[in-house]
Amino acid sequence: MIRLRRMRPEDWHIWKELRLRMLEDSPIAFTESLAQAEQNTDAQWQEFTGRSSGKNSVSVLAVDSAASEDAHADGTMSCYVEENGTAWLAAVWVAPEHRGTDLAALLLAEILGWVQAQPGVKTLKLGVHEDNLRALAFYRRHGFIVRGEREPYLLDATRQEIIMELPVEAPPA
Numbered sequence: 001m002i003r004l005r006r007m008r009p010e011d012w013h014i015w016k017e018l019r020l021r022m023l024e025d026s027p028i029a030f031t032e033s034l035a036q037a038e039q040n041t042d043a044q045w046q047e048f049t050g051r052s053s054g055k056n057s058v059s060v061l062a063v064d065s066a067a068s069e070d071a072h073a074d075g076t077m078s079c080y081v082e083e084n085g086t087a088w089l090a091a092v093w094v095a096p097e098h099r100g101t102d103l104a105a106l107l108l109a110e111i112l113g114w115v116q117a118q119p120g121v122k123t124l125k126l127g128v129h130e131d132n133l134r135a136l137a138f139y140r141r142h143g144f145i146v147r148g149e150r151e152p153y154l155l156d157a158t159r160q161e162i163i164m165e166l167p168v169e170a171p172p173a
Helices: 009-025 034-038 042-051 103-116 133-141
Strands: 002-006 057-064 073-081 086-094 123-129 145-153 156-167
Touching: 002 103, 009 034, 009 042, 009 057, 009 073, 009 086, 057 103, 073 103, 086 103, 103 123, 123 133, 133 156
Parallel strands: 086 123
Antiparallel strands: 002 057, 057 073, 073 086, 123 156, 145 156
16 A cells, blocks of 8 residues: 655665656656766765755655565656745656556645745746656646746756646635
8 A cells, every 4th residue: 555755864764765866767857867877976865855854845755554664656746936935746656566546646735735835836837758648648647737838958958847836726625
């Protein structure tokens, strides 16, 4: 059974294994290549997990509750808030055997709950590679809108990332 939990600084080894799987499985979904990530030191992996559990960011892991010591994750979603109050979704991935289930929606709901609790955040944005049709469809189903903004894809300037956004409303009091 899969359960969601927030990533902690000591989860760097879980993040490392997960990130390498993500990059191998879905190279166009991220702005880092597998070869680049394989060069990271343990200190760099630790730095990322420390940042992703900071005041302005969160990462959620989908872990197998039957696995000992949470040694394996099958999905993740991260979010950070910029100084201007815009929240950005990042590092989204679900293992192939869990695609087509509700896992991605559960991860998004967890992130949205966190975003709604952040003061002053009005918009959640993300960038999606123009060829990542499955991700584009998922985000559209969940209310994200394409407003025409695009950016060059960092690993191939001939391709683009489509910027999508979702208006964020605070939950009712």
